[in-house]
Amino acid sequence: MQTHIILTILGPDRPGLVQDLSAIFTAHQGNWTESRMVHLGGQFAGLLQVSLPSDQLIALQQALDKLQTNGLQVLFAESKNSLVHEDSDLLHIEVLGLDRPGIIRDITAQLAALKVNIEELFTEQRTAPMSSELLFFASLVLSLPKGVSADQVKKQLEDLSDQLMVDLNFD
Structure with missing residues (x-):
């Protein structure tokens, strides 16, 4: 075995x-x-x-x-489970904006409220090309539970993106 x-x-x-x-x-x-x-x-x-x-x-x-x-x-x-969540829909999101504390906290609070699981999370700080300001970049792969659509997640995060002043890219 x-x-x-x-x-x-x-x-x-x-x-x-x-x-x-x-x-x-x-x-x-x-x-x-x-x-x-x-x-x-x-x-x-x-x-x-x-x-x-x-x-x-x-x-x-x-x-x-x-x-x-x-x-x-x-x-x-x-x-206990060696298999990937084959029955879940996956959604890939990229986040880019001026760096500040709390961006991940705010995004993950919205995802947790929808019972969305984070399969992968990659973050880094980047320098803005023109201004040299510090930018925050995140790439997330999300597993959507039954009953939650990609459109619901997009709407929830797009509403938040204005408050966070970040750009979201959905794949």
Whole structure:
């Protein structure tokens, strides 16, 4: 039987870190199925899903525990659902506007009120080309629950965009 695990890894970045992780998974018959990894402020931050035989789970945990002696923090959780929400409609939104605290809070409050789930969220600060002012950019992939349409989400967020002074682009 296959087990699906979700790992969060945080620690000092170094060349070869991802290779070390992949070697551990391979040694335990694991299949690296999905991941997001980034270098932030000198740190490695990774979130990944691995599928492996259930009888390899304890040995994999022990091997990952050894990484923690190198300054890495590893959080380990068994996934109960390895499938993507195939029956949900997905909506992609991009947000761009002058940076200020609270933009994500305000947008996510509207989404939570509609029971919309955030599947992916990417944010960054960008410099405006002409003025060099700091801009906030976000890209969201949303999973819409049954009974909530893309048009409802668009209307809710477009009403908010005037208050936030941001541009919204819906895909």
